[in-house]
Amino acid sequence: MSNTGTPQLTVRAVILAIVLAVVLSAANAYLGLFAGLTIATAIPAAVVSMAVLRVLGGGTILENNIVQTGASAGSSIAAGVIFTIPALIILGYWQDFRYSWVLAIAGLGGLLGVLFSVPLRRSMIVEEPLAFPEGKAAAEVLKAGENPGPGIRILALAGSLGAVVKLAAESGMRMISDNAVGSGFIGKYLAYMGTNLSPALLGVGYIVGLNVGIVVVSGSLLSWNIAIPLYHAFFLDTDPALAARIADAPAAAAAAQIWSAKIRYMGVGAMLIGGVWTLFTLRNSLLSGIKSGFAAARKGSSESVAETERDLPMKWMLVALVVFVLPLAFLYQAIVQQWTVSIPMTLIMIVAGFLFVSVSGYLAGLVGSSNNPVSGITIATILFASAVLLLLLGRQSPIGAVAAIMIGAVVCCAASVGGDNLQDLKAGYIVGATPWKQQVMLAIGAFSCALIMAPVLNLLATAYGIGAPTPEHPNSLAAPQATLMASVAKGLFGGELPWNMIAIGAGIGAAIIALDEWLKAKGSHFRVPVLGAAIGIYLPLELMVPIFVGGLITHLVERRHKLTQAPEEEKERAHRPGTLFSAGLITGEALTGIIIAIPIVVSGRADVLALPPAWHFGQWVGLAVVAIIGVMLYRVADRMRTPADTTPKS
Structure with missing residues (x-):
């Protein structure tokens, strides 16, 4: 499809893309710290773009494509940042998020991701095209976007519901509980069951589907209903300090203490083995992608190409690479104060960045950006960087863990943006866009998101806390990936970790891999x-x-319409309304969480918005509210499924 001469990189499209990218990156930052997951933002952004540009007199398909391209940086930059940079707070290296440093890591890492992905476009999209499912879905939405009204209404309704529930929860008016939990002791057995009352998590579940939902809840049941009760019954005496802390504690508090001190490190071991396995399984694809990328770069520089095949010029990319890398080299030097260490750090970052952008792009092409295991890639980067830094700095170096995290943070941002860039370029390839204009837009969007990351993170850290719960922040944002990165880096550089639990987790991870291969x-x-x-x-x-x-709601919709064995493209169309409703729940709750953090920080009081006790209805009302929203999600997904439906899927 060719649209040569059609307006693309217009001023209004760029401004709208920046606004959406900033808003969606803030929402994804909250969601990622809260639940360890982010959502793709390109398709909701495309729906909003079609509606806004229609009000402004109508927009072309390529303008809308530019908007969704820039706005998609909202998920990629947020993921790159929240998976790594909070580790510097958890390690105690920073007391708050330093603006200039966060901007340099996120902004320059994102720009490197764009540059590294450019030579991969021809091989992965044109010559040996991968599926890029979200890119295809975005293109279909853009082509069928004559009537974005239904999609906007779904987004607005779901966003309002998510916002109201978050405002009524414990961090806001305290009308309903954040969690509904039941626990107790059955002899030595410590019984625990609970659920968070978050519409956003319900939406996340709808987007990822029943398969992933079963896997993640099974992992938690293994921890909370098997490992914690067994540890409490048979192994608590091996840690007298922990036993003393929970001697008179209620069952729920005792379970939380055992999980925090011991059991969660099984997850660390499983993630470590999973990250290594991910790289091993991709070894052939990685080498193939790199070779074809260089071949495509040489071919592109020697031939005259059409507008719809024109990437950023290679010579300018090499200049930009030097310009972007030099500040990072000086940043590393400011940390370690040794050029003999900071130069190898920079080289590791460049090599790992290009390699893992290739991996990320390939995975995005196979399974989509939402399922791209960027955290596994980052773990592998930190392990590799730590191995080199151990030789240069020694195991007792006080700065070794920080240096490894700094390398991993840049690579994580680059890999996340690179995979997302190729997803967007696939959509552009289908609708006839100009690649270099999309690449410029994603660079603008990524850097725009980087500009607001530090203030958002500081606001969330002050209002809610990040990492392990504390008396001041008992329901802190877990930041699971960043906590993992900090634990791994600290353990390798002189820190103390429960290595026996990590080893058990690695064994569990190996068993899971064997089961998956079977x-x-x-x-x-x-x-x-x-x-x-x-x-x-x-x-x-x-x-x-x-x-x-x-x-489970996703599965019920598929079963009702006999879609469980349907092709993925048909499933995509069927789930667009439900997925958009889910995206609205997530965005509404996440943005409200950020907004209500402002009066909490300004006043210094966590209960500044709390209503009198007579208005506190507890967990049962919260359960009822979330159940009603679940029913609404099912009805929207079920009733709105029609062949002509134009609402999108993330």
Whole structure:
């Protein structure tokens, strides 16, 4: 499809893309710190763009494509940042998020992701085209976007519901509880069950589906209903300090203490083995992608190409690469104060960045950006960087863990943006866009998101806390990936970790990998991704239950319409209304969480918005509210499924 001469990179499209990118990156930052997951933002942005530009007199398909391209940076930059940079707070290296440093890591890392992905476009999209499912879905939405009204109404309704529930929860007016939990002792057995009352997590579950929902909740059940009771019954005496802390504690508090001190590190071991396995399974694809990328770069520089095949010029890319890398080299030097260390750090970052952008792009082409295991890629980067830094700095270096995290943070941002860039370029390829204009727009969007990351993170950290719960912040944002990165780096550089639990987790991870390979060999539609199970082991059970319920709603919709064995494209169309409703729940709750953090920080009081006790209705009302929203999600997904439906899927 060719649209040569059609307006693309217009001023209004750029401004709208920046606004949406900033808003959606803030929402994804909250969601990622809260639940360890982010959502793709390109398709909701495309729907909003079509509606806004229509009000402004009408927009072309390529203008809308530019908007969704820039806005998609909202998920990629947020993921790159929240998976790594909070580790510097958790390690105690920073007391708050330093603006200039966060901007340099996120902004320059994102720009490197754009540059590294450019030579991969021709090989992965044109010559040996991968599926890029979200890119295809975005293109279909753009082509069928004559009537964006229904999609906007769904977004507005769901966003309002998510906002109201978040405002009524414990961090706001305290009308309903954040969690519904039941616990107790049955002899030595410590029983625990609970669920978070978050519409956003329900939406996340709908988007990821029942397979992932089963895997993550199974990981949590393993931790909370098997490992914690066993540890409490038979192994608590091996840690007298922990036993003393929970001697008179209620069952729920005792379970939380055992999980925090011991059991969650099984998730660390499973994630480590999962990250290594991910790279091993991609070894051939990685080499193939790199070779074809260089071949495509040489071919592109020697031939005259059409407008719809024109990438950023290679010579300017090389200049930009030097310009972007030099500030990072000086940043590393400011940390370690040794050029003999900062130069190898920079080289590791460049090599790992290009390699893992290739991996990320390939995975995005296979399974989509939302299922791209960027955290596994980052773990592998930190392990590799740590191995080199151990030789240069020694195991007792006080700065070694920080240096490894700094390398991993840049690579994580680059890999996340690179995979997302190729997804957007696939949509552009289908609708006839100009690649270099999309690449410029994604660079603008990524840097715009980087500008607001530090203030958003500081606001969330002050209002809610990040990392392990504290007396001041008992319901802090878990930041699971960043906590994992900090634990791994600290453990390698002189820190103390419960290595026995990590080893058990690694064994569990290996067993999960073996099970998944067996299911793959059988041709089973049900799979057990090791990183999904590891996240379940690592996070509180109550976060995983609503994700499972959301996935169950997805399955019920598919079964009702006989879609369980349908082609993926037909499923995409069927789920667009429900997915858009889910995206609205997530965005509404996340943005409200950021907004209500402002009066909390300004006043210094966590209860500044709380109503009098007579208005506190507890967990049962909260359960009823979330159940009603779940029914609404099912009805929207079911009733709105028509062949002509134009609402999108993330």
